[in-house]
Amino acid sequence: MDQASFERTAPGEHETTDLSGTAERFARLAVELHDTSGVQETVQAVVEFALQALNCSHAGVALSVRGGPDIPAVTDPVVAEIYKFQMDSREGPLVEVMQGTTSILVTDTATEQRWPDWAFKVRELGVRTVLDVPLTTSGGTIGVLGLYSTKPDAFDTDDEAIAHILARHASVAVANARHDESMAQAIDARKLVGQAMGILMERYGIDGDRAFEVLKRYSQDTNTKLRDVAQQLIDTRKLPQS
Template structure:
């Protein structure tokens, strides 16, 4: 498959449509799936996937175009070697031209070669807050990624970075709204049962949260479900 020509009207239109699709997707999973699907159309790659950094520094694999990608990611999760780790840590594009000759990560390269992959391009998904993940592109052909492919992958990664950051921001906002609702319901229970005003009811929840080292949201949830505060 030929690489999209960014100088043509068709190429520009397809990237414009990508931006619309990403920012209009319904959530995190839809966003990253749109990224990897477009990668197959726009680049000379056989497989694509996205790995995201989640809470605690763990890696999550929300979207791949092929089970092979999940296997390649699994070879690097929990370790500190391989192009994925380098791209994530150093916030840079990492290119493996041919897994038969690249000697930087011989054990990893040998296992990836067994999966039929000859060349790899890992591109960091970076925002103002830092690196949020990596877009991984894979080909069964050696030396499949040249300067044109890198340029397109970089643009695609920029779109993906913004879309992923936006999706996470919206998710966090939704969780915050949900937490406020739960706390409000719990305060209502305390106010009715113990004839407290709003400030005092909130102070009771806050004190239980601190004393039990439990998130305020979880204290409220338990009170709503059991009608009792944590011991």
């Protein structure tokens, strides 16, 4: 994907060509996201596309996970620093967008009044314009696509429209990648439990139902995930101490 394909032209004979070119590249992105094998690879493709499709200097994705936002992909360490500042201070547009479904545009960090400490920090890092767009599914907001520019008032209405389209593609892709990873983990867990049950059946001459009950009891007594109990038995040939 080349930057020239997204450059603006004056309204006229080239406008339709530019729009069709952008649509074609979004179609290619959709195929690329479909072919990615995991959340990390998916969001990395999204932020790299953002650099080519929009007038941004940096881009990043923060995802909502247990324990707080995760930062799986950034195009520059500056973005990770901006995200971390907001996570630690609980101040800034990322926090607001992660809790809602509406995007936030900061046209110039030099004049931003809503989050003064955040604005000062971001401006110190050389960023003047920020656009945070939610990644949403039917279940709510699952993350934020952050777009950054070293120039003030860098994003026009076309940039915002493209950012929202990109966010919709990313939302679906991330949700699918997470589902695939969860399914793979579940399959892996079943295999581990099956192996552990086999060890117990052979050692103590019990049937499968009894072996599973033993694993489940140790899981409950030690407040350990069933998968981890099985893994410990496979690795050490011992059950965890209750």
